[in-house]
Amino acid sequence: MQTRWEVAESPQAWLKRALAQVQTAAAEAIAARGAFHLVLAGGATPLPLYAALAAQPHDYTRWQLWFGDERCLPADDPQRNSRAVQQAWLDKVLIPPGNVHVIPAERGPQAAAAAYAEALRAVDRFDLVLLGLGEDGHTASLFPGQDWGEAEDAPAVLPVYAAPKPPPERVSLSARRLAQTQQALFLVQGAGKRAAVAAWRRGERIPAAAIRPPGGVTVLLDVEAWEGT
Ligand code: 6PG
Numbered sequence: 001m002q003t004r005w006e007v008a009e010s011p012q013a014w015l016k017r018a019l020a021q022v023q024t025a026a027a028e029a030i031a032a033r034g035a036f037h038l039v040l041a042g043g044a045t046p047l048p049l050y051a052a053l054a055a056q057p058h059d060y061t062r063w064q065l066w067f068g069d070e071r072c073l074p075a076d077d078p079q080r081n082s083r084a085v086q087q088a089w090l091d092k093v094l095i096p097p098g099n100v101h102v103i104p105a106e107r108g109p110q111a112a113a114a115a116y117a118e119a120l121r122a123v124d125r126f127d128l129v130l131l132g133l134g135e136d137g138h139t140a141s142l143f144p145g146q147d148w149g150e151a152e153d154a155p156a157v158l159p160v161y162a163a164p165k166p167p168p169e170r171v172s173l174s175a176r177r178l179a180q181t182q183q184a185l186f187l188v189q190g191a192g193k194r195a196a197v198a199a200w201r202r203g204e205r206i207p208a209a210a211i212r213p214p215g216g217v218t219v220l221l222d223v224e225a226w227e228g229t
Pocket of ligand 1: 042044046069070071081131132133134135138139141165
């Protein structure tokens with residue numbers, strides 16, 4: 001499996017590169033299959049990308065947005081990944097509500113995982129999966145020391161308990177399901193991620209390295225996250 005490391009020299013170059021990959025993937029998917037299935041990353045790093053997408057014209061009737069993970073909090077809690085995406089992007093554009101597939105994480109890990117696995121039966125392979133990287137090497141809500149769902153028969157969606165990054169209860173697509181994608185792009189910024197990037201490059205088993213799509217992954221980093229790794 002190929003890991004393509006790309007270092008952007010400035011925040012502007014990082015954002016331009018990320019935006020280009022989303023927009024190119026969308027154009028290709030819509031031209032080929034009439035729809036663009038995009039999995040969104042949680043956390044703070046992707047928010048400028050979501051804001052940049054809001055500033056560009058898109059035919060969102062063809063876009064189907066999924067979430068890689070969600071925190072088990074009330075649906076309107078500002079700490080929810082879905083709320084952050086809504087405020088950064090979706091509140092500013094016209095997208096059919098049925099095209100935004102929020103994980104019902106307010107129902108708790110088990111019930112939400114079962115419900116989202118059912119919803120995911122509608123799409124076999126994603127077109128692009130966006131992922132973040134935690135300082136401990138986690139991605140989505142797949143954390144070191146827990147089950148990442150790598151096996152061929154692993155569930156599509158996992159309930160997560162005792163997550164080290166609050167809140168403790170979450171829902172996450174499994175490594176297997178996240179790898180069912182045409183493209184995968186990790187969005188990594190900041191010196192805080194340097195240790196995780198170094199471990200990844202040394203070949204250590206971290207959750208991010210367990211995401212292994214047939215076409216490989218691209219890791220888009222800023223200089224701070226890359227330097228000295
Ligand atoms: C979450 C995210 C998580 C995130 C990383 C990086 O729910 O917290 O899914 O996997 O992507 O922790 O977070 P930052 O981008 O905020 O550093």
